[in-house]
Amino acid sequence: xxxxxxxxxxxxxxxxxxxxxxxxxxxxxxxxxxxxxxxxxxxxxxxxxxxxxxxxxxxxxxxxxxxxxxxxxxxxxxxxxxxxxxxxxxxxxxxxxxxxxxxxxxxxxxxxxxxxxxxxxxxxxxxxxxxxxxxxxxxxxxxxxxxxxxxxxxxxxxxxxxxxxxxxxxxxxxxxxxxxxxxxxxxxxxxxxxxxxxxxxxxxxxxxxxxxxxxxxxxxxxxxxxxxxxxxxxxxxxxxxxxxxxxxxxxxxxxxxxxxxxxxxxxxxxxxxxxxxxxxxxxxxxxxxxxxxxxxxxxxxxxxxxxxxxxxxxxxxxx
Amino acid sequence: xxxxxxxxxxxxxxxxxxxxxxxxxxxxxxxxxxxxxxxxxxxxxxxxxxxxxxxxxxxxxxxxxxxxxxxxxxxxxxxxxxxxxxxxxxxxxxxxxxxxxxxxxxxxxxxxxxxxxxxxxxxxxxxxxxxxxxxxxxxxxxxxxxxxxxxxxxxxxxxxxxxxxxxxxxxxxxxxxxxxxxxxxxxxxxxxxxxxxxxxxxxxxxxxxxxxxxxxxxxxxxxxxxxxxxxxxxxxxxxxxxxxxxxxxxxxxxxxxxxxxxxxxxxxxxxxxxxxxxxxxxxxx
Amino acid sequence: xxxxxxxxxxxxxxxxxxxxxxxxxxxxxxxxxxxxxxxxxxxxxxxxxxxxxxxxxxxxxxxxxxxxxxxxxxxxxxxxxxxxxxxxxxxxxxxxxxxxxxxxxxxxxxxxxxxxxxxxxxxxxxxxxxxxxxxxxxxxxxxxxxxxxxxxxxxxxxxxxxxxxxxxxxxxxxxxxxxxxxxxxxxxxxxxxxxxxxxxxxxxxxxxxxxxxxxxxxxxxxxxxxxxxxxxxxxxxxxxxxxxxxxxxxxxxxxxxxxxxxxxxxxxxxxxxxxxxxxxxxxxxxxxxxxxxxxxxxxxxxxxxxxxxxxxxxxxxxxxxxxxxxxxxxxxxxxxxxxxxxxxxxxxxxxxxxxxxxxxx
Numbered sequence: 001x002x003x004x005x006x007x008x009x010x011x012x013x014x015x016x017x018x019x020x021x022x023x024x025x026x027x028x029x030x031x032x033x034x035x036x037x038x039x040x041x042x043x044x045x046x047x048x049x050x051x052x053x054x055x056x057x058x059x060x061x062x063x064x065x066x067x068x069x070x071x072x073x074x075x076x077x078x079x080x081x082x083x084x085x086x087x088x089x090x091x092x093x094x095x096x097x098x099x100x101x102x103x104x105x106x107x108x109x110x111x112x113x114x115x116x117x118x119x120x121x122x123x124x125x126x127x128x129x130x131x132x133x134x135x136x137x138x139x140x141x142x143x144x145x146x147x148x149x150x151x152x153x154x155x156x157x158x159x160x161x162x163x164x165x166x167x168x169x170x171x172x173x174x175x176x177x178x179x180x181x182x183x184x185x186x187x188x189x190x191x192x193x194x195x196x197x198x199x200x201x202x203x204x205x206x207x208x209x210x211x212x213x214x215x216x217x218x219x220x221x222x223x224x225x226x227x228x229x230x231x232x233x234x235x236x237x238x239x240x241x242x243x244x245x246x247x248x249x250x251x252x253x254x255x256x257x258x259x260x261x262x263x264x265x266x267x268x269x270x271x272x273x274x275x276x277x278x279x280x281x282x283x284x285x286x287x288x289x290x291x292x293x294x295x296x297x298x299x300x301x302x303x304x305x306x307x308x309x310x311x312x313x314x315x316x317x318x319x
Numbered sequence: 320x321x322x323x324x325x326x327x328x329x330x331x332x333x334x335x336x337x338x339x340x341x342x343x344x345x346x347x348x349x350x351x352x353x354x355x356x357x358x359x360x361x362x363x364x365x366x367x368x369x370x371x372x373x374x375x376x377x378x379x380x381x382x383x384x385x386x387x388x389x390x391x392x393x394x395x396x397x398x399x400x401x402x403x404x405x406x407x408x409x410x411x412x413x414x415x416x417x418x419x420x421x422x423x424x425x426x427x428x429x430x431x432x433x434x435x436x437x438x439x440x441x442x443x444x445x446x447x448x449x450x451x452x453x454x455x456x457x458x459x460x461x462x463x464x465x466x467x468x469x470x471x472x473x474x475x476x477x478x479x480x481x482x483x484x485x486x487x488x489x490x491x492x493x494x495x496x497x498x499x500x501x502x503x504x505x506x507x508x509x510x511x512x513x514x515x516x517x518x519x520x521x522x523x524x525x526x527x528x529x530x531x532x533x534x535x536x537x538x539x540x541x542x543x544x545x546x547x548x549x550x551x552x553x554x555x556x557x558x559x560x561x562x563x564x565x566x567x568x569x570x571x572x573x574x575x576x577x578x579x580x581x582x583x584x585x586x587x588x589x590x591x592x593x594x595x596x597x598x599x600x601x602x603x604x
Numbered sequence: 605x606x607x608x609x610x611x612x613x614x615x616x617x618x619x620x621x622x623x624x625x626x627x628x629x630x631x632x633x634x635x636x637x638x639x640x641x642x643x644x645x646x647x648x649x650x651x652x653x654x655x656x657x658x659x660x661x662x663x664x665x666x667x668x669x670x671x672x673x674x675x676x677x678x679x680x681x682x683x684x685x686x687x688x689x690x691x692x693x694x695x696x697x698x699x700x701x702x703x704x705x706x707x708x709x710x711x712x713x714x715x716x717x718x719x720x721x722x723x724x725x726x727x728x729x730x731x732x733x734x735x736x737x738x739x740x741x742x743x744x745x746x747x748x749x750x751x752x753x754x755x756x757x758x759x760x761x762x763x764x765x766x767x768x769x770x771x772x773x774x775x776x777x778x779x780x781x782x783x784x785x786x787x788x789x790x791x792x793x794x795x796x797x798x799x800x801x802x803x804x805x806x807x808x809x810x811x812x813x814x815x816x817x818x819x820x821x822x823x824x825x826x827x828x829x830x831x832x833x834x835x836x837x838x839x840x841x842x843x844x845x846x847x848x849x850x851x852x853x854x855x856x857x858x859x860x861x862x863x864x865x866x867x868x869x870x871x872x873x874x875x876x877x878x879x880x881x882x883x884x885x886x887x888x889x890x891x892x893x894x895x896x897x898x899x900x901x902x903x904x905x906x907x908x909x910x911x912x913x914x915x916x917x918x919x920x921x922x923x924x925x926x927x928x929x930x931x932x933x934x935x936x937x938x939x940x941x942x943x944x945x946x947x948x949x950x951x952x953x954x955x956x957x958x959x960x961x962x963x964x965x
Contacts, residue, residue, distance in 0.1 A: 012431070014507075018424035019436065022417040022477040029474035030443045033454035040454055092348060095341050102342075108587075109349045111594055112356075115586050117536035119554045120575040123561060124359040127568055135358060138374045189352070197594055212656050213689035217750070218677040218706030227702070231693040250447055253538050257558060277449050282543070287453050294450040301447065317693035 037291045045288035057292035067293065069268060070276035071300075076176035077272055078248040080184035081191075085244050086237070088188070089195035094229070096196070097203045107197065114193035122257035125186045126151065151258060153178035154266035177269035179259075187254045191247070195240050202236025203229070234316040242308055249301050250274055273297045359579075363387070363572035370569040383569075390573040393564060398549055399556035406471045406541075406552060407534035413476030414530045415523060421477075422485035423511045427497065444479050448539065456543055470544040471552065475534070481526040488522040489515055525596040528589070535582060553578055606667030606757040606790060607632045608653065613662035615648050615814075622648045624814040625662065630758075630792060635784050638794045639801040640811035641837070646794045649811070650760050653792065655679050667757050677706070682751035684761040688743045690735040696722075696746050697731040703754045721753045724783070741772050748780075752787065759784075759791045765800065777804055798838045802826070810834050828954070832961040835885045835954060841918065843885045844928045847958060852878045859884060859955075862924030863903035869950055875965035881958035886948050888918065891930035893938070894947040901948035907938055921946065 041057055044050035061067050092110065096103055113121065128135050129150040137147035153160075156174025163169065176184070206229065214228050230237075252274045259265045271279070277297065281290035362370050363386055364379040391397070424430075425437055455474060456465075464470045492515060500510045516523070538554040545551060551559065557578055564570050586593050608630040615623040623645040630636045638646045651657040653664055655676035664671050671679050682703075690699050697718055704714045722728040725745045735743055744764060751759055765773045765780075781804050784791050795801055801808050802822045810817040810825065810833075818830035829835035835843040848861025850868075857873040859866045861884065868876070876882065894902050905923035912934075919930045919938060923946070930946060938944060955964040 011507075012429070015424050015428040015430040018420045018428070022421035022440075022482060023436075025417060025473065025477035026440065026443050026479065029455060029458075030446055030451060031439075033451040033458065034446050036454035036458070037450050040457065092345070095345055099338075099341060099345065106345055106349055107594065108590055109352050111590075112583070112586065113352060115532060115582055115593060116579050117538075117554050117557075117582070119538060119557045119561075120579045121355060121359075123557070123571045123575040124355045124362075127362065127571065128355060128358060130568075133371050133373050133375060133568070135375055141374070189355070192352075207687070207689070209685050209687055209689040210691065212651075212654075213683065213685060213750075214691075214702070215656065215676045216654055216681065216683045217703035217754075219702075220677065220706075223706060228691070231691075234693075246447075250449065252449070256538070257561075274449050277452075278539075281453055281456075287457070291450075291453045294447075294453065298447055298450050302445075 038295060040288050041291035041295055043288045045291070046285050050288070053288065057289050058296065061289065061293050061296060066268070066271075067273075067276060070271050070273045073176070073180060073268075073270060074249055074272040074274075076180060077184060077187075077251065078245065080176065080181065081187050081248045081251075082241070082244045084184070084188050085191060085195050086240060089192055089199050089240065090233075090237070092192070093196050093199035093203055094225075096200055107200070110196050111193035113190050116190075118190065118253040119257050121190060122186065122254070125182075125189075126258060129182050148178060149266075150182045151179050152266050154269050157181050177266065179265045180270045183254050183258050183270055186258060187248075187251065190254070191244075195244070198240055199233070199236055202233050206232040231317050235318055238308075238312055238316045241312065242305060245304055245308065246301055249297070249304070252278065273300075359572050359575055362569060363576050365569050367567060367569050370572075371566075386569050386573040387577060390560075390564075390570040391577070393570060394556060394560045394574075395548065396553075396556065396560075396574070396577075399551050399553045402468075402471075402550065403535060403553040406468065407531050409468070409472045410475050410534045411527050411530045413472065414478045414481050415526060417477040418481040418485050418526065419511065419516060419519075421482045422489055423507075423515065425482070425486045426489035427507070440479050440482060452539070452543055459544055465544060466546045466550050468550075471541055471550075475530075475540075478526075478530060481530065484526060485519065485522055488519045492518060524592055528593055528596045532582070532593075607634075608758055608790060608792065609663075609665040609668075610649075610653070611663040611665070613649065613652060613664060614660050615645070615652060615657065616660045622814050623652070623659075626811070626814075626816045627662075628809055628816065628819060630790060632790055633788050635781065635791045635793065635804060635806045637801040637805035637808050638792060638811060639798060639808055639837075640796065640817075642796055643813075644811040645814035646796075646811050647762055648814075650683075650762055650792060650794050653758070654681055654683050654760050680754075680757045682754050682756040682759055684744075684747050684751050684759070684764045686763045686766060688735075688747040688764075688767075690743055690746055690750075692735050694734075695731065696727065696733055696735070696738070696749075699735070699746055700731075700749045700753050703750060707754075717753050718749075721749045724752065724786075725749050740768055741776065744768065744776065748783075757790065759789050761791065761793045763795050764793075766795070766797075773800075780804065799840065802838065810837065812837075827952075828963065829885070830963050832883060832885065832956050835956070839887055841888055841929045841931075843887050843954070844891070846884045846886075846926050846928070848882060848884060850876045850878055850880045850882060859953075862926050863948075864924075866901050866948070866950060866953075868953070872950075872953060872955060872965055876955060882964065883956045883958050883961070885954035885956060886928075886952065888929045888931035890949040890952040891928065891946055892932060892949070893936060894945040898947040901950045901953075903946055903948070905944055905946050907940055907942045907944060910938055910940055 042053060042055070044053050044057075096106055096110075099106070127133075131137070131147070131149045131152055134150065136150065140147055148160075154177050155163075156169070156176060157178055158173055158175030159169045160178060210228050210232065211224060214224055219227060251272065255265075255270055255272055255275050256278075259270050265271060273293070274297065277290050277293045280286045280293060361377070361379060364382045364384065365376070365386075366381060366383055369376060369380060421440075425433065459465050459470045459474075462469075464473070496514065497510060500514060505513070536554060537552065538558065541552045541555050542558075545555065548556075548559075557574060560574055561571060564574075608628075610626055610628040612625045612627050613623060614621070614625050626645075626649060628636075638649060640646050648657060652659050653666075655671065655674065659672060666679060666681065691702065694702070700718045700721060701714050704717060709717075718731070719728065722731060725748060727742065727745045727749060730738060730742060730746070735746065738746065744767075747764065765776055768776060777800060783789075793804065802825075805822055807819060807821055808825050809819045810830075812833050818825060818834050820828075820830075825834060826838055829838065829843070832845060836845065846861050846863055848859055848863075851858050851860050851865075853865065853867065855867050856870070857868050857876060857878060859868055859882070903923050905921040905928070907919055908922055908927075909920040911918040911920070914934065916934055917932050917936055917938075919932060919936075921928045921930060921944075932938075956962060957964055
């Protein structure tokens with residue numbers, strides 16, 4: 001009797017041993033650092049721990065115009081990347097789904113950019129966007145448009161577009177800088193493959209019987225899309241939306257590699273929140289400050305995710 | 320019951336204007352996707368003069384494969400490659416080991432607090448990288464691991480998503496198999512090693528690809544935790560090369576090409592696994 | 605309602621012929637059951653009528669209008685799918701209203717028509733629910749309701765009962781037939797279950813490997829199958845078959861087989877010739893224990909197994925190397941292993957050509 005209990009306890013004990021390696025790693029390098037980050041953010045931490053500041057770092061960040069600028073850049077960036085990714089990936093996946101021949105080849109090609117490292121492909125895109133020798137400016141020439149500065153252009157796209165028509169645009173309405181838009185184009189190009197593949201999987205999960213029933217019921221092409229495809233795709237659309245949002249707000253690689261070495265881009269118009277954190281950490285070694293900024297960003301992202309789940313979640317139809 | 324076609328039924332070989340249009344648009348999109356790669360390769364064979372020409376040429380007038388040699392020699396790419404390979408392989412192996420053990424415990428064993436611990440594990444997936452960047456930097460420095468392989472490998476030697484995936488797989492192995500093995504005198508670990516793991520090859524391939532790819536393409540973390548040139552991984556090295564090599568665009572392209580080749584090769588070879596792995600990491604049931 | 609005409613309808617998928625030149629007429633208000641084993645092409649045929657599949661050859665006419673090039677939505681047919689195909693994100697009401705909405709019927713009419721159909725099927729209380737909250741039987745009614753609401757010319761049903769449990773299935777069978785009579789609907793009903801076909805159909809169309817075997821009323825199909833396939837497909841247990849040959853004997857033509865020599869009744873004898881190789885078919889209920897009064901159709905058999913069903917007994921017999929099943933009364937006293945003498949009711953004997961399997965009379 002006692003030995004049975006002892007065996008059971010021994011087995012349970014060894015169960016914990018199985019968990020131990022993973023647990024140790026996650027605890028030491030993910031979970032504890034989360035708590036530690038908060039701790040760090042309460043100090044004037046440079047190379048070494050400095051004096052206790054309480055929430056002063058947070059206050060300083062919230063009163064720093066550069067921080068608010070970086071948030072603006074983050075939002076512009078997200079506003080550019082997320083809807084574009086959602087719409088394009090859906091359209092392309094929808095088209096791919098209807099195509100039977102060559103689907104595998106198309107999928108292969110569209111997915112390729114996603115597996116390539118950002119740094120390597122960014123080199124090409126910087127070259128494509130090059131103000132003097134870049135291919136894009138060459139193509140603009142064909143369309144009769146003047147060459148652009150692209151990654152070096154601090155002026156907003158709205159300002160550029162309307163300015164060409166001779167309309168003056170106030171500063172707040174200038175829109176994201178062309179530099180940022182260039183990075184948005186690059187980011188969409190790079191990440192589209194993932195979204196397409198996820199959308200394609202979602203489309204494949206719709207039972208074909210539903211389409212049959214709707215066709216017999218009298219639905220035409222557009223009605224099929226509206227009443228069958230999109231509602232049935234809502235879990236996938238929701239997922240891609242949430243993941244894209246988190247990704248866009250945390251985005252670092254695209255901006256880092258496209259704006260080396262300044263990292264702030266022309267007049268800081270490509271410095272997003274993550275870059276702000278990075279610069280404070282890496283260049284200015286204001287560790288406490290950077291930690292605080294990271295937490296603020298974390299809270300913003302969490303808030304947005306919860307918002308999406310609250311607002312969009314209930315409208316998702318699960319089968 | 321008669322068999323149902325898998326996709327919405329449509330006539331097999333009709334060439335309608337609409338289908339042609341769809342193919343034209345898809346092909347145009349595909350070309351846009353591929354164009355940067357084409358440009359990369361074609362510029363990599365040009366001379367600097369030709370590369371800096373405006374309007375640019377579509378095709379190198381003189382092929383200069385020596386650009387590759389020059390780019391390679393311009394920075395210790397060999398070292399970068401070795402570092403990256405080592406780190407990627409080490410991470411993959413560790414993730415599989417820590418992941419299989421933990422997943423097995425979650426799938427097959429009973430112990431107090433199991434559900435709570437599992438939820439805690441899942442919770443760590445929500446922690447964003449930028450928040451733990453700073454504290455890890457401090458911790459690693461204090462451990463004396465800064466600028467070492469330890470810093471590159473150990474923090475990423477466990478991966479919650481992999482644990483989740485493997486757990487799903489282990490759960491799908493019928494209970495009877497486990498019971499039969501126990502009757503035959505097989506230990507729990509023996510079952511894992513001899514039966515569960517060999518049966519989980521698809522899941523293991525998925526996990527390996529994801530971790531390997533993640534390690535290979537990693538930029539931010541290595542940037543933070545390494546400082547010297549000889550410890551750089553490929554992406555960090557490439558980024559440094561970019562700023563060091565200034566305006567030598569032809570060399571940029573050559574370097575970009577040869578750093579991409581291994582992954583692209585692996586992708587083409589195992590594309591089905593690749594696509595399904597990465598997509599699967601996203602789509603939750 | 606209207607009649608449906610199929611003219612040499614063929615469907616090929618690459619090298620595979622799913623449906624081979626089926627010609628069939630379904631009269632207005634008729635309940636026609638399309639039956640056959642899995643893979644025989646019945647669902648493909650149904651899908652072609654619905655417009656979900658294009659025929660490789662042949663014509664389909666609904667209400668005397670050729671509809672080969674007409675899209676599903678304009679054919680005025682309704683389909684009840686095997687898995688119901690209810691729109692999971694819509695309520696029952698919206699599911700049933702959908703076809704009307706697609707035809708831009710005005711809202712008050714939609715409400716009225718949906719309510720009518722719902723009342724007819726006793727699902728009025730479910731209108732606000734979603735499909736996932738319903739039982740299988742309820743979902744099936746909703747699928748039916750969606751079809752009824754449109755008052756189409758033809759109803760097409762693809763094994764609608766196969767996902768219901770056995771008891772519900774039998775109950776729903778009768779309801780479906782009653783509903784059809786009440787609506788005066790023309791129905792083409794697909795199933796693989798021969799008992800469903802027998803109980804529900806006005807006429808049965810039997811399909812095997814894409815080829816139409818026979819179209820006739822259930823009685824005719826049962827009593828006069830057109831070939832051995834049809835004979836063997838219907839009836840539980842199936843028809844007994846015994847190969848043999850026709851020889852000339854005193855008194856007329858004789859069927860000679862491992863079971864013995866049987867003098868054929870005049871009507872049968874006229875259809876065959878001496879020397880012909882044939883297969884004889886006899887239903888289990890047409891075999892009995894021989895009494896002294898039975899003169900013809902006698903044979904010796906050993907009882908391998910007695911199945912007691914309560915209302916009857918099934919005797920599994922071995923006779924002359926052949927295995928047969930006889931259906932006898934519940935009070936028949938026979939034991940396993942016994943040697944008995946049986947008699948076959950030769951007036952019910954079916955003769956089929958040994959090579960083609962086609963009926964000879």
